Amino acid sequence: MISLGIESTAHTLGVGIVNEKEVLANESSVYSGKGIHPRKAADHHADVLKNVLDSALKKSNVSLEDLDMISFSQGPGIGPCLRIGATAARTLSLRLKIPIIGVNHCVSHIEIGKFATEAKDPVTLYVSGGNTQIIAYVAKRYRIFGETLDIGIGNMQDIFGRTLELKFPCGKEIDILVAHGKKYLHLPYTIKGMDFSFTGVLTEALKYIEKEKKEDIAFSLMETAFSTVVEASERALAHTGKKELLLTGGIAASPRLREMCEIMCDERENKFYVPPFDLCRDNGAMIAYHGLIEYKSGKRMKLEDTVVKQKWRTDEVEVTWLS
Numbered sequence: 001m002i003s004l005g006i007e008s009t010a011h012t013l014g015v016g017i018v019n020e021k022e023v024l025a026n027e028s029s030v031y032s033g034k035g036i037h038p039r040k041a042a043d044h045h046a047d048v049l050k051n052v053l054d055s056a057l058k059k060s061n062v063s064l065e066d067l068d069m070i071s072f073s074q075g076p077g078i079g080p081c082l083r084i085g086a087t088a089a090r091t092l093s094l095r096l097k098i099p100i101i102g103v104n105h106c107v108s109h110i111e112i113g114k115f116a117t118e119a120k121d122p123v124t125l126y127v128s129g130g131n132t133q134i135i136a137y138v139a140k141r142y143r144i145f146g147e148t149l150d151i152g153i154g155n156m157q158d159i160f161g162r163t164l165e166l167k168f169p170c171g172k173e174i175d176i177l178v179a180h181g182k183k184y185l186h187l188p189y190t191i192k193g194m195d196f197s198f199t200g201v202l203t204e205a206l207k208y209i210e211k212e213k214k215e216d217i218a219f220s221l222m223e224t225a226f227s228t229v230v231e232a233s234e235r236a237l238a239h240t241g242k243k244e245l246l247l248t249g250g251i252a253a254s255p256r257l258r259e260m261c262e263i264m265c266d267e268r269e270n271k272f273y274v275p276p277f278d279l280c281r282d283n284g285a286m287i288a289y290h291g292l293i294e295y296k297s298g299k300r301m302k303l304e305d306t307v308v309k310q311k312w313r314t315d316e317v318e319v320t321w322l323s
């Protein structure tokens with residue numbers, strides 16, 4: 001079966017084409033305004049959609065008539081952005097007379113991560129701009145074992161980078177600053193049970209600007225934020241008895257976060273996996289693949305079921321494709 005997936009939850013408009021065995025195309029265009037202005041990001045997605053779709057078809061050597069199904073990110077995400085992807089998916093489904101499946105974006109990150117690595121039943125640390133969650137499959141659901149109580153680590157990183165007037169997206173520049181930081185500056189370490197919070201540590205880090213070296217501030221901020229999520233991930237591994245950690249989301253690109261996860265997993269004799277970056281960040285292939293496995297497990301959707309769900313939680317998804 002050939003599945004085409006459309007991702008449009010936030011800054012990325014992605015179109016992926018997959019079959020059961022491989023990713024045939026994974027094309028995208030990223031809205032690069034300062035922060036995410038919902039309407040402007042949605043306008044960007046509408047403007048680039050045809051080009052991204054055409055380049056995915058060309059790259060995969062697949063024509064529209066070859067497609068067996070369409071999937072799209074139904075949520076969670078920014079309403080106007082989600083609706084661009086959903087409308088395109090409905091149009092393609094109607095025109096080509098093929099099934100449509102709306103999928104949960106967070107679960108798609110996990111499923112493509114398992115597809116791209118040897119992870120089978122991991123605890124997943126999903127770290128991106130809008131989301132920071134620790135998730136594991138227990139009793140027929142992807143359960144959230146810990147999550148941010150306010151903003152995602154990526155969002156925290158972007159606000160910090162914008163204050164330092166770094167170019168957006170600033171992840172790479174911050175990774176370089178972090179690597180050159182030497183002095184750990186005192187910052188609040190906020191972990192409440194298994195949940196974490198990043199606005200307080202960000203506020204305190206911003207107070208050091210112009211008093212301390214930016215490398216030391218970046219290092220201290222990211223070291224603190226990463227420590228909280230790695231600590232909670234370790235507890236999730238201990239609690240569930242699972243033996244694998246899967247790191248995914250855009251912030252999985254951070255060398256320091258990878259290193260911290262690796263050390264923790266080595267000490268526990270657990271396995272640590274990170275998918276290739278194109279399958280970690282928001283992308284269309286993960287949506288195409290997740291739609292495909294849901295469809296093959298028997299899931300069917302009517303057009304009236306395809307309304308977007310901005311606040312759709314990971315643990316609300318009925319998992320029909322795993323035993």
Ligand code: FE2
Pocket residue numbers: 105109128131249250281282
């Ligand atoms: Fe994401």
